[in-house]
Amino acid sequence: MSIVFQRPHALIDKPLHYCPGCTHGIIHRLVAEVLDELGIEGTTVGVASVGCTYNSYEYFNCDMVQAAHGRAPAVATGIRRSLPDRTVFTYQGDGDLAAIGTAEIVHAATRGEKITTIFVNNAIYGMTSGQMAPTTLVGQVTTTTPFGRKPELHGYPVRVCELLSTLEGAVYVERVAVNNVQNIRKAKAAIKRAFQVQAAGLGFSIVEVLSICPTNWGMSPDKSLEWLRDNMIPHYPLGNFKNVALPGETPAADGSDK
């Protein structure tokens, strides 16, 4: 009998601490599967950030560095510049990346740092119990927008992929979701390509993953998946924003590299 499905080697065999229904577990698994498939677990250094995934170093089997809030892209820059033959990724949430760490992510992308960012957007601060994130949708109720996010008081939700895709150093930018099997498969393909782009030395790559937070959204996991589909995807359209030809691929004739 052959084994057709098992835990990726790059994912340590221990219980995850995430809340029931949280999709971080899926995203961890996708990253680990990609590390396995590309055979790069032993040559990869991951950077954990601050938020629910502060201790993702407990789960990934590659070397890991824990960074201060928002600083993961700067830490990753230091690592990658010191280890030019290694793969370096950051795993960051929306508060970490799109609020306190905005400068670090924008400038890592601007410099075209050869790192890969997995950006998990669940439209809320999870770890600190459900405050408004930069990505919280208009009208969304959080513990710091108890009457819903109002643009006149709280501004508008930021679209990170659209923002970063204007930068020349960011060569691969894609938004995916993990709300159904089809999208999960697309998410894995995007994560894999982001790592391949890094391996080819082409520049900065980021995959934004729309994710759910049943605990802080105050919904069941299945209702959360519906909420993601009905509310997040319309504001955060899925798809590729920027692509680049990998070695051996033919660039698109229109010059878009898509």
Place this chain on the structure above:
Amino acid sequence: MKGNEVIAEAALRAGCRHYFGYPITPQTEVAHYMARKMEEIGGTFVQAESEVAAINMVYGAASAGVRAMTSSSSPGISLKQEGISYAAGAELPIVVIDIVRCGPGLGGILPAQCDYYQMVKGGGHGDYHNIVLAPQGVQEMYELVVDAFNLADKYRNPVVVMGDGYMGQMMEAVEFRDQEKIERPEKPWAACGSEMKRPHNTITSIYIEADVLEAHVRHMYEKYKAIEENEVRVDVQNCEGADVIIAAYGTCARVTKNVIKDAAKLGIKVGLIRPITLWPFPKKAFEQYAKVPKGFLTVEMSMGQMIDDVKLAVNGQNNVYFYGRTGGNVPGQKDILAEVVKIARGEGGDLR
């Protein structure tokens, strides 16, 4: 050679190939020198988007196991304190240069010593210490920067080389040794890729469980105890039989050396205790001379910061007076002498 350029050259000679900086007066020549040299020798120079990013790049590079450095001046150092605290907690060997200017706030760009508190007393959050080295000139700057890398690696701890603005801006002759005393321990803890040959390494400063964090901090304090026992450096001059002892470092110590000569002409013997390590502080030198007949005078380019440590070391056994200038001013030879004369004649002074 200019002090700031010597800092960069010393770092290169100590094997530093990764520098991350952000422009700020009066230390920017470090970055200029590094930008040129790193490109020539294939090292890493990154002009970061902020001091915050620069220190975190150093954090990343040190995590990967290489010798890494950043340099800045006081307001920039304030921003780096977050990263320094994390590096201390994660036990990372990093080197930080602080060429001090006057504050608070944007303050001014002229030399000062008013970063003593933020560098010696922590600055960032949590229970930790930086090793803080204070040169009095360009030659010593060179030697201490090389030593900083060795100490950082030896103790897996942030090391700060702190000089007032003059230390960065002055030009003096410097002799580079042909054979640097470079000690480079193995770093089996580094996060540089496991090659699947060992369990994965983790660099972190977070310990959620109280007992685990307490054990970690206690481990750090065992290390600090060893540093206090082994790494104190102090320059003691003319203290045997002195009437008054001046405590000063950096530029103030240089001025004091002339005050010693002037005072001798007036029949007053002045000693100097010049801490070279501000942390660990040379307590024993002060204990040894605690009974100096007329007391101590602490001279600083601040409103009085190091004097706290002088008083702790003297431990109530004697008077500790203060003379300082700030805003970019330097205590003058004649002004210090006047304070010494007052103290020696029992006519008072700024008793703290």
